[in-house]
Amino acid sequence: MPVTPMSRRSWRQTLAVYRRPEVLTMLFLGFSAGLPFLLVFSTLGARLRMSGVDVATIGYFSWIGILYSIKFFWAPVVDRLPLPLLCRLLGHRRGWMLAAQTLILLGLVGMALVEPSRHLLLIAWLALIVAFGAATQDIVVDAFRIESAEESLQAAMSSVYIIGYRGGLLAAGAGALALAGNYSWSIAYLGMAGLAVIGMLTVLLRPEPPRPPLASQLAREPKVRTFLRRTRGWPRVLKRAGAWCVGAIICPFTDFFTRFGWYALALLVFIGLFRISDLSMAAMANPLYVDLGFSAQRIGEVTGLFGLAMTLLGGLLGGLLAARYGVRPLLWIAAALVAATNLLFAQLALSGANLWMLVVTITGDNLTNGMASAIFIAFLSGLTSRAYTATQYALFSSIMTLPGKFIGGFSGTLVEAIGYPSFFVYVSLLGLPAVALAAWIARDRRFSEPTLTS
Numbered sequence: 001m002p003v004t005p006m007s008r009r010s011w012r013q014t015l016a017v018y019r020r021p022e023v024l025t026m027l028f029l030g031f032s033a034g035l036p037f038l039l040v041f042s043t044l045g046a047r048l049r050m051s052g053v054d055v056a057t058i059g060y061f062s063w064i065g066i067l068y069s070i071k072f073f074w075a076p077v078v079d080r081l082p083l084p085l086l087c088r089l090l091g092h093r094r095g096w097m098l099a100a101q102t103l104i105l106l107g108l109v110g111m112a113l114v115e116p117s118r119h120l121l122l123i124a125w126l127a128l129i130v131a132f133g134a135a136t137q138d139i140v141v142d143a144f145r146i147e148s149a150e151e152s153l154q155a156a157m158s159s160v161y162i163i164g165y166r167g168g169l170l171a172a173g174a175g176a177l178a179l180a181g182n183y184s185w186s187i188a189y190l191g192m193a194g195l196a197v198i199g200m201l202t203v204l205l206r207p208e209p210p211r212p213p214l215a216s217q218l219a220r221e222p223k224v225r226t227f228l229r230r231t232r233g234w235p236r237v238l239k240r241a242g243a244w245c246v247g248a249i250i251c252p253f254t255d256f257f258t259r260f261g262w263y264a265l266a267l268l269v270f271i272g273l274f275r276i277s278d279l280s281m282a283a284m285a286n287p288l289y290v291d292l293g294f295s296a297q298r299i300g301e302v303t304g305l306f307g308l309a310m311t312l313l314g315g316l317l318g319g320l321l322a323a324r325y326g327v328r329p330l331l332w333i334a335a336a337l338v339a340a341t342n343l344l345f346a347q348l349a350l351s352g353a354n355l356w357m358l359v360v361t362i363t364g365d366n367l368t369n370g371m372a373s374a375i376f377i378a379f380l381s382g383l384t385s386r387a388y389t390a391t392q393y394a395l396f397s398s399i400m401t402l403p404g405k406f407i408g409g410f411s412g413t414l415v416e417a418i419g420y421p422s423f424f425v426y427v428s429l430l431g432l433p434a435v436a437l438a439a440w441i442a443r444d445r446r447f448s449e450p451t452l453t454s
Contacts, residue, residue: 030164032199059412279404314370
C-alpha cells in the first residue's frame with residue numbers, strides 16, 4: 001500500500017504505518033543498540049563497586065564511553081569499506097551490523113566469565129571491545145534506518161527506534177541488576193549476551209536496503225565537482241580519494257561556518273557545555289547507591305523501571321513545551337535544571353540509605369534529563385543543514401558528550417578527595433557557563449528559529 005502524506009491519512013492509515021515491517025524492524029534494532037550502553041557504563045560501575053574496586057578506578061572506566069563520542073572518526077570506513085565475506089553475503093549494511101553485533105556478544109560473554117577483582121585490566125579490554133562494537137553498530141543502524149524507507153516513514157521509524165532503545169537500557173539496567181541481585185554478575189552478563197542475539201536475528205531476517213553507488217553520491221556535491229574538474233590529470237585513485245574527502249569531511253564544516261560565521265565557535269562551545277554537568281557525574285551515581293547500602297535489586301527497581309518512566313515523561317513534556325513556546329526560550333531553563341538536579345544527589349549522599357530521597361533524586365534527575373534532551377535535540381536538529389544531516393549531527397552529538405565524559409574519568413578521584421556531597425555540588429557548578437550561554441543564545445536574533453531551521 002503506498003504511503004500517503006501525513007495530512008491526508010486517516011487515523012487507521014496512520015496506525016497502520018507502525019505495522020509495516022521496516023518500521024517494526026527498528027524496534028528490535030533499537031533494542032540491540034540500547035542494550036550494550038549501560039553494560040559498559042553505569043551497570044558496570046555497580047558491578048565494579050560491589051567487587052571492591054575503588055571509586056577512582058571506576059571513574060577512569062567511564063572513559064570507555066568516549067568511544068561513543070568519537071565514532072565519527074571511523075564512520076567513513078564503515079560507510080565506504082566493505083567487509084570481505086560478510087558484506088558479499090549479506091550486503092554492506094547488514095554485513096557491518098552483524099560484525100559489530102558479534103563483537104558485542106563475544107565481549108559480553110568474556111565479561112561474564114571474568115572476575116573484576118582478579119582481572120581488572122582484562123575487564124577493561126573486554127568493555128572496550130563491547131563499546132567499540134556498540135558504537136559501530138550505532139553508525140550502521142542510523143544508515144540502515146535512513147536507507148530502508150522513504151522520508152514519510154522516518155518519523156515513525158525514529159519513534160519506534162527510541163522505544164526499542166529504551167527497552168535495551170531497561171534490560172541492561174534494571175534487568176541486569178535484578179539478575180545480579182538474585183543470582184550473580186556472571187549470570188547477568190550471560191543473560192545480556194543472550195539478548196544480543198535479538199539484533200543478530202533481525203539482521204539475518206531483514207533485507208539489505210538499497211543505496212546509490214559512491215560515484216553518484218559524490219556527483220551531487222558542487223565542491224566535489226569543482227575538485228574533479230581541477231584534478232583531471234591526477235591518477236584515478238587519488239581523484240576518488242580526494243573527492244571523498246571533500247564531500248565527506250570538508251563540505252559539512254565549511255557549510256556550518258559559512259552559515260554562522262564566528263558565532264559557530266560559540267555554538268560549538270555551548271554544545272560541549274550543555275550536558276557537562278550530568279555527564280561528569282554519571283559514573284558516580286551507582287557507586288553512590290552501593291556505598292549508601294542499597295541492594296542491586298533495589299537500585300534496579302528504582303533507577304531502572306521508575307527512572308525509565310520518568311525519562312519518557314520528561315521527553316514528552318520537553319517536546320510539548322518546545323512545540324508551544326519554541327526551542328530557544330527553553331534552552332536556559334533546561335540547562336539550569338540539568339545543573340541543579342545534581343544538588344539532589346548531594347542531598348541523597350547526606351541523607352544515607354533513605355529510599356524516599358532516592359526516589360525523589362531519580363525522579364528529578366530523569367524527568368529533567370528527559371525534558372532537556374528533547375529540547376536540546378530539537379535545537380541541534382535546527383542547527384543541522386539538510387544537505388549534511390548525518391555528518392553534522394554526528395559531530396554535534398560527539399561534541400555534546402566528549403567534554404563531560406572526559407571529565408567524568410576523574411570523578412572517582414574527586415569523590416575520594418572531597419567526598420560525595422561536595423563532588424555533586426562541584427559538578428552542579430560546572431553547568432553554570434552553559435546556562436549563561438543559553439540565555440545569550442535565547443536573546444540573540446542571529447539564533448532565531450527561522451535561521452536555525454533554514
